[in-house]
Amino acid sequence: MNIQTVLNKGKRFISDPLYRLRVMIKMGAYNSLSDEAFLKKMFPKYMGYALNLDNPQTFSEKLQWMKLYDRKPIYTNIVDKYQAKQFLADKIDSKYIIPNLGVWDNFDEIDFDTLPNQFVLKCTHDSGGIVICKDKSAFDKESARRIINRSLKRDYYLIAREWPYKNVPRRILAEEYIDELGSIDLLDYKMYSFHGEPKLTVVCSNRFSMGGTRMDYYDLDWNFINISILHYKPSNKHYVKPPHYDEMKMLCKQLSKDFPFLRVDFYDVNNHLYVGELTLYPGAGFIKIEPSEFDYKMGEWLRLESVHRS
Template sequence: MKKTFFCRVVEKLNRENYLDCLSDKMYLKLVFRAKMGMRLNLQNPQTFNEKLQWLKLHDRKPEYTSMVDKYEAKKYVAERIGEEYIIPTLGVWDNFEEIDFDSLPNQFVLKTTHDSGGVVICRDKISFDKKKAREKLEKSLKRNYYMQGREWPYKDVKPRIIAEQYMVDESGYELKDYKLFCFDGFAKAMFIASDRYKAGEETKFDFFDMDFKHLPFTNGHPNAEHEIKRPESFEKMKELAGKLSEGIPQVRVDFYDINGQIYFGELTLSHWGGMVPFKPEEWDYKFGEWIKLPDSIGGGVSDCQ
């Protein structure tokens, strides 16, 4: 979707923090209209993206903060499905200066705990560009992710840097994400993210139903040109995602599959922040049908029914 002049202006104001003074509700109405090209209906939300905005305002359980913290989430998930699904953490620090690179292996991954995109991959310490890594991670640490999308769970996440074990899947060069859309204990759809770190390639998103039938739409990125194979552990992923989503109106549960072994990636309560169109639009409504809000809109969703 080509950005309108209005959208470009709102994005610029947002980047420069001029929208920080707005209430969460006013902010979401303004940015949603700019990015989606339509008014946000909070009185009777119908689409997936509309309902995510409603949940941002009304579904604010304290445990959500731990769920989206990339360090604390590992403890949260391990307590519910087991330690065997957790990627080993090699260290956690409050700033870049504290990182003890001598203690890290030749290959590792650095991530900021409080945002999206603050990732640096080291495939070889000898050629690792520490200056570039510092610039990216320090910029991420300063980023107020809550203010940029009003996703309440991130508001009190402590910005830190963690190091994780470096892993690749059967491709030998990447780690595909298997991202399951779950609704109060049930996985309904998923997408597989591929080509994320392939030079010169745009990331690919391919959506599937729970029978692994390819779904005919796009959302944010194009489909892959090659066949995406069903992961060996697909059925187990669905089972684990169901457990992790019990009692939650909507959450995306991300996994990796390495030779049949499942590893937890992250939990996301607002896919794309709820502000990226589905093409065709009918799929925004289809996904929206799976989110069950209270019969009387306006209260909380403490019962998640």
């Protein structure tokens, strides 16, 4: 890291309170706090209002409540990138699942000679830290080792107290490389489901461009909803329904029917539908929704009285 980068990060640490907070969390400054104390301390810093766990009303508050009081063992399997594939295979046709190539406990166990020319490496317990190999003859194994080993050391649970990550075995997963999933024009469809009923779909665009990710929201009838979540702005484009939209809804209902809330992510590429990921707490529940009224509306969709505390 050069001096200018260090100076820029130092300036941002001083001027940007949220950046400073994230750095302090990564440094372990709040590791000693209980989950409840941590969430009560962090929530107002992200959201601008105090967390009410006794009578949560907004979607964001209710996600925090579920982190603390809805702790079913299956949730750990859902966030484990390896075990999640088995969960999917038990629920839906395997044609929707990106195939695995192998799983290992440490980097030195990987026999790269047995892997195809193109593949993807990621850690089962973490978010980010992805290594994409498009050509083994040009593959930088040492760079991949650094990325993966850094990811293996990270305790993702401590970042936002998403407790299901706490007990996920730290392993390395290899998946088939699907060229279309790295396209700059790729659209990622994230379907929000409440008590087994899809309610809205987020179209994520510009994922790999300098302009940054854009997110556009549509209701179940594919009417545009003018909201923004986190710092992601709408694209100012109108997207038509994806070719397999009805199939997405069917799969989302199947996968989410036993969950108070579940987000199911899809890729619809080259006449093929893939399930990319299952998410219990979008943005770890620290998702500032504008207008704020929609945060309350989404909160109404999530009925905590139906959730048995565990």
